[in-house]
Amino acid sequence: xxIGVLGGDGYCGWATALHLSAQGHTVAVVDNFxxxxxxxxxxxxxxxxxxxxxxxxxxxxxxxxxxxxxxTGDICDYEFLAExxxxxxxxxxxHFAEQRSAPFSMIDRKHAVGTQTNNVxxxxxxxxxxxxxxxxxxxxxxxxxxxxxxxxxxxxxxxxTIEHNGRKDVLPFPKQPGSFYHLSKVHDSHNIMFACRxxxxxxxxxxxxxxxxxxxxxxxxxxxxxxxxxxxxxxxxVLNRFCAQAAVGHPLTVYGKGGQTRGFLDxxxxxxxxxxxxxxxxxxxxxxxxxxxxxxxxVLDLAQLVRTAAKELGxxxxxxxxxxxxxxxxxxxxxxxxxKLIDLGLKPHYLSDALLDSxxxxxxxxxxxxxxxxxxxxVNWRSAVNDRKxxxxxxxxxxxxx
Amino acid sequence: xxIGVLGGDGYCGWATALHLSAQGHTVAVVDNFxxxxxxxxxxxxxxxxxxxxxxxxxxxxxxxxxxxxxxTGDICDYEFLAExxxxxxxxxxxHFAEQRSAPFSMIDRKHAVGTQTNNVxxxxxxxxxxxxxxxxxxxxxxxxxxxxxxxxxxxxxxxxTIEHNGRKDVLPFPKQPGSFYHLSKVHDSHNIMFACRxxxxxxxxxxxxxxxxxxxxxxxxxxxxxxxxxxxxxxxxVLNRFCAQAAVGHPLTVYGKGGQTRGFLDxxxxxxxxxxxxxxxxxxxxxxxxxxxxxxxxVLDLAQLVRTAAKELGxxxxxxxxxxxxxxxxxxxxxxxxxKLIDLGLKPHYLSDALLDSxxxxxxxxxxxxxxxxxxxxVNWRSAVNDRKxxxxxxxxxxxxx
Numbered sequence: 001x002x003i004g005v006l007g008g009d010g011y012c013g014w015a016t017a018l019h020l021s022a023q024g025h026t027v028a029v030v031d032n033f034x035x036x037x038x039x040x041x042x043x044x045x046x047x048x049x050x051x052x053x054x055x056x057x058x059x060x061x062x063x064x065x066x067x068x069x070x071x072t073g074d075i076c077d078y079e080f081l082a083e084x085x086x087x088x089x090x091x092x093x094x095h096f097a098e099q100r101s102a103p104f105s106m107i108d109r110k111h112a113v114g115t116q117t118n119n120v121x122x123x124x125x126x127x128x129x130x131x132x133x134x135x136x137x138x139x140x141x142x143x144x145x146x147x148x149x150x151x152x153x154x155x156x157x158x159x160x161t162i163e164h165n166g167r168k169d170v171l172p173f174p175k176q177p178g179s180f181y182h183l184s185k186v187h188d189s190h191n192i193m194f195a196c197r198x199x200x201x202x203x204x205x206x207x208x209x210x211x212x213x214x215x216x217x218x219x220x221x222x223x224x225x226x227x228x229x230x231x232x233x234x235x236x237x238v239l240n241r242f243c244a245q246a247a248v249g250h251p252l253t254v255y256g257k258g259g260q261t262r263g264f265l266d267x268x269x270x271x272x273x274x275x276x277x278x279x280x281x282x283x284x285x286x287x288x289x290x291x292x293x294x295x296x297x298x299v300l301d302l303a304q305l306v307r308t309a310a311k312e313l314g315x316x317x318x319x320x321x322x323x324x325x326x327x328x329x330x331x332x333x334x335x336x337x338x339x340k341l342i343d344l345g346l347k348p349h350y351l352s353d354a355l356l357d358s359x360x361x362x363x364x365x366x367x368x369x370x371x372x373x374x375x376x377x378x379v380n381w382r383s384a385v386n387d388r389k390x391x392x393x394x395x396x397x398x399x400x401x402x
Numbered sequence: 403x404x405i406g407v408l409g410g411d412g413y414c415g416w417a418t419a420l421h422l423s424a425q426g427h428t429v430a431v432v433d434n435f436x437x438x439x440x441x442x443x444x445x446x447x448x449x450x451x452x453x454x455x456x457x458x459x460x461x462x463x464x465x466x467x468x469x470x471x472x473x474t475g476d477i478c479d480y481e482f483l484a485e486x487x488x489x490x491x492x493x494x495x496x497h498f499a500e501q502r503s504a505p506f507s508m509i510d511r512k513h514a515v516g517t518q519t520n521n522v523x524x525x526x527x528x529x530x531x532x533x534x535x536x537x538x539x540x541x542x543x544x545x546x547x548x549x550x551x552x553x554x555x556x557x558x559x560x561x562x563t564i565e566h567n568g569r570k571d572v573l574p575f576p577k578q579p580g581s582f583y584h585l586s587k588v589h590d591s592h593n594i595m596f597a598c599r600x601x602x603x604x605x606x607x608x609x610x611x612x613x614x615x616x617x618x619x620x621x622x623x624x625x626x627x628x629x630x631x632x633x634x635x636x637x638x639x640v641l642n643r644f645c646a647q648a649a650v651g652h653p654l655t656v657y658g659k660g661g662q663t664r665g666f667l668d669x670x671x672x673x674x675x676x677x678x679x680x681x682x683x684x685x686x687x688x689x690x691x692x693x694x695x696x697x698x699x700x701v702l703d704l705a706q707l708v709r710t711a712a713k714e715l716g717x718x719x720x721x722x723x724x725x726x727x728x729x730x731x732x733x734x735x736x737x738x739x740x741x742k743l744i745d746l747g748l749k750p751h752y753l754s755d756a757l758l759d760s761x762x763x764x765x766x767x768x769x770x771x772x773x774x775x776x777x778x779x780x781v782n783w784r785s786a787v788n789d790r791k792x793x794x795x796x797x798x799x800x801x802x803x804x
Contacts, residue, residue, distance in 0.1 A: 175592065
C-alpha cells in the first residue's frame with residue numbers, strides 16, 4: 001500500500017514510517033522540520049542523538065534494503081501539499097504533521113494562535129487535497145485522548161448513544177479539552193467528521209494516549225535510526241521525563257497530588273495501531289474514532305513504577321510533588337474504552353515490561369546529556385500571556401515559527 | 403455600561419450598537435468593514451441603501467443626541483485590539499466580528515480556511531485581550547443554532563446532563579455543524595469555554611437562530627440609519643430572500659422538500675437579547691450558553707407564510723422547489739429549548755406580525771433595486787473546490803480578503 005506519513009520526522013512519525021516500510025508498504029515521509037526548529041527556540045534537545053533526514057533514510061536503506069521517499073514542505077502551503085498528492089498518489093495518509101505539545105500552546109498568545117492555525121489549516125488543506133486529488137485515500141489522523149478531558153462518565157470511542165426526554169441518538173462524544181493544543185485537535189475532529197459526511201471521504205481519527213518509549217524493532221537496527229527521546233517540560237511526555245530524572249538521581253516531578261489519570265501506550269503499539277488502521281480502512285463517508293492506548297495510570301502510579309524499576313537497577317529515586325502548573329483535576333473518575341484496536345488485532349506491550357526493557361536503560365545510556373534544568377515547568381496555564389513583557393520578548397525573539 | 407460592539411457595522415452589529423446607545427449605554431463600534439468588501443467581491447449588495455460609518459454616526463447624533471465611538475481595525479491584529487481595550491476599557495464586549503455566511507465558507511478552500519482562520523484567531527485574540535486588559539469584562543459572543551445540527555433528541559441550551567453506565571455528568575451538548583462557517587463557531591465555543599475555566603473569564607455564548615427583518619425602533623428614526631437587507635444566496639438569510647422574491651413576483655426558492663426546520667428571530671429581538679445579556683452578566687469563570695431564537699419553522703412553512711402575507715398585499719407568489727445545494731436532512735426531528743432569554747425578560751416579536759409590519763413592505767419599497775440573478779444558489783456543498791479551475795480563478799481574482 002502507498003502510504004504518506006505527514007510529520008514523518010517526528011517522534012511517532014519516524015517510528016511509524018520505518019515500521020510501515022518494514023511491513024512492505026511504499027512509504028513517503030512529508031515534513032518541514034519545524035519540530036527541530038522549536039527545539040532550538042526553546043533551548044532543549046532530544047536526549048538521543050537523532051540524525052538528519054537524509055542520514056536517516058540512507059541508514060534505513062543500508063539496514064533494510066528499503067527506500068523511503070521524502071518530501072520537504074509545509075502542509076499549510078496548499079500548493080506543496082497538492083504537488084505531493086499528485087506526485088505520490090497515496091492510498092493512505094497518516095497525519096502526524098501538527099504542533100503536538102500542550103505546554104507549547106500555553107506559552108503565550110502567539111503560541112496558542114500559532115498552534116491552532118497550524119493544526120487547523122494543515123488539516124483543512126489535507127481534507128481539500130483528498131477531496132480534490134484522492135477522494136478514495138484513507139485519512140488516518142492522530143487525535144488525542146486529551147480531547148475528552150475527564151468527564152464523570154465512561155469515555156466511549158468517539159461517539160455516544162444519548163437517551164434524552166424519551167428519544168435517542170448516536171452523537172459525537174462531548175469534548176472538554178485542557179489546552180489550546182488539545183482544543184486544536186477537537187477542532188480538527190469536527191472538521192474531519194464534516195468532510196467525511198459531505199464529501200464521502202474516509203477517515204480514522206485515532207485518539208492517542210500519552211506515548212512512552214523510544215525503541216522499536218526498526219529503530220534498533222542501526223544507531224542512525226534512533227528515535228527522539230524528549231524529556232523537557234514542553235515536549236517531553238511524563239514517563240520519559242520520569243525515566244530521565246531517575247537516571248540522574250533527580251526527584252520525579254509529580255504535578256500536584258498526581259491523581260491525574262490518563263491512557264498510555266508504548267511507541268511499539270503506536271506503530272502497530274497505525275498499521276492496523278491502514279490495513280482495515282474506513283468506508284467511504286465514514287469517520288471512525290478509535291481510542292489508541294493500552295493502559296490507564298495516574299501520574300503518581302507512574303512515578304511509583306519508575307521508582308520500583310530504578311531500584312532494580314540499583315538507583316534510589318525520590319518523588320517530589322510540585323504545584324500543578326496546569327488547570328486540571330488532581331483526582332477524578334476516569335474510565336476510557338479502548339477495545340476497537342484490540343479487536344483489529346493489537347497485542348499490547350505493557351508498561352511493566354517496557355520500563356526495564358528499554359525506558360530506564362535508554363535514559364541511563366545517554367544520561368551524560370541530561371540537563372536537569374529542562375525538567376522543571378516554566379509554562380503555567382493560569383498565567384499564559386499574563387505577563388505582557390514575556391510575550392513581547394518572545395515575539396521579538398521570533399520564538400514562533402510556524 | 404461601557405459596551406464595545408465588535409463587528410458594529412454589520413447587520414446585527416449596527417442594530418445592536420444603536421439599541422444599546424439608545425438605552426443609555428456608552429457604546430463603541432469596532433469594525434474593519436471587510437463585510438462591505440465581500441459584497442464587492444461577490445458582486446452583490448444590500449437592498450437598502452446603507453451609509454458609511456461616519457454618515458451613520460452623524461445621523462445617530464442628530465437623531466438621538468447620542469455619540470457612538472468608532473474604532474477601525476481588524477481584531478485578528480492583536481496590537482489593534484489591545485489598543486482598543488486600553489483606550490475604551492469596556493465592561494462588556496459584544497462579539498459579532500466574524501465571517502457569518504455558511505455558503506461563503508463553502509465556496510472553495512480559500513474561503514473555508516479564511517473563514518475558520520478569521521473567526522478562530524479573532525476570538526482567540528479577544529480572549530487573550532480580555533485576560534490581559536479587562537479580565538472582569540463580560541464577553542457576549544454570537545454563536546449559532548447551526549452548531550447543534552439536527553440531532554434526533556431535544557437540543558438543550560449549551561449543556562446536557564448525560565446518564566451513562568450508571569454515572570452522570572453535565573457536559574457540552576454534542577455538536578454536528580453543517581458548514582465550515584458553522585464549524586468555526588463550534589471551535590470558538592470550545593475555546594471560550596476553556597478560557598473561562600482556566601482564567602476565570604465571564605462569557606455568554608448566544609447560539610442565535612436565523613435572523614429576519616431590518617427595522618428596529620432606532621434604525622427607523624432616520625433613513626441614514628437604515629440597516630442592511632441582504633437577499634442574495636450567500637449573505638441573505640432565507641426569509642429576507644423570500645420577501646425580496648415576493649416583491650418582484652419571483653417564485654420563492656425552497657431548497658429540496660423544505661422540511662429543514664430551524665429557529666428564527668426578529669432583529670428587534672436580537673438587539674433586546676444582547677441588552678438582556680449585558681444587563682445580567684455571567685459570573686467570573688462561567689461560560690453560559692443561551693439559545694437565541696423565538697420560533698421554529700420549516701423552510702416550507704416560511705414560504706407559505708410569505709405567500710399568505712404577500713396575498714394580503716395583492717401579490718401572487720409561487721413556490722419553487724430547487725435541488726438542495728447543501729448537505730442536510732430535508733425532513734428531521736427538531737425541538738430546541740429557548741427559555742433562558744425569556745426568563746431574563748425577552749418579549750418576542752412573532753413572525754406573523756413582522757411579516758406585514760415590515761418585511762414584505764421593506765422589500766416592496768426598494769424593489770427597483772432587486773436583482774433576481776442574486777436569488778439562485780451558486781455555491782454547492784458537494785462540489786466545494788471540486789472544480790480546481792474555479793478555485794484558481796477565485797484566488798487569482800483575489801476574492802478572499804480577510
